[in-house]
Amino acid sequence: MTDIPPGPPTEEVRSAGEVDLLLRLARRWRRLGLDGADGLGLTPHQERALLALSRLEAQHEGVRVSSLAQHLGIAPRSATEVADALESAGLAARSSDPTDRRAVLLGLTEAGRGIVTAVRERRRAVAEQALQTLDEADRAELRRLLTLLLEA
Structure with missing residues (x-):
């Protein structure tokens, strides 16, 4: 599972499930916070x-x-x-x-x-x-x- 790229949602992001999106967002925020x-x-x-x-x-x-x-x-x-x-x-x-x-x-x-x-x-x-x-x-x-x- 990759991180959500910045910018408009890609097809991969649009088709991802809610759990995957939450996990991706948490990973991105954790990385940005670090x-x-x-x-x-x-x-x-x-x-x-x-x-x-x-x-x-x-x-x-x-x-x-x-x-x-x-x-x-x-x-x-x-x-x-x-x-x-x-x-x-x-x-x-x-x-x-x-x-x-x-x-x-x-x-x-x-x-x-x-x-x-x-x-x-x-x-x-x-x-x-x-x-x-x-x-x-x-x-x-x-x-x-x-x-x-x-x-x-």
Whole structure:
């Protein structure tokens, strides 16, 4: 499955199913959102891990690396390597788990929270720019349809 080319819809795009179109759009926005990642000094994997850590940390005070690995769908060893890189960059810090002295928790630093905010703002700007191509009626219809999908 290829990405949607910019410009008027091609026959391939016109004949694609709704699921394919949603997946293509998500891939395009993800790629466009990553275009500015170089300025933050993060690899795509580190950025994804940082965002996941932020979401997990909102639910729990600290996050075990094994939980991060499970959330990302990667091997624990890979999650440890990403956690090491985030810690080396000063974006995450490890601490002892107060409920299990054998376990270590990972949490965002202030710098890490700042990067998460910047990443979310960049991704939101990409999506907002894309939505500018729609008039108000189309935006209202899109909002209605997305709400239906979220409620399903």
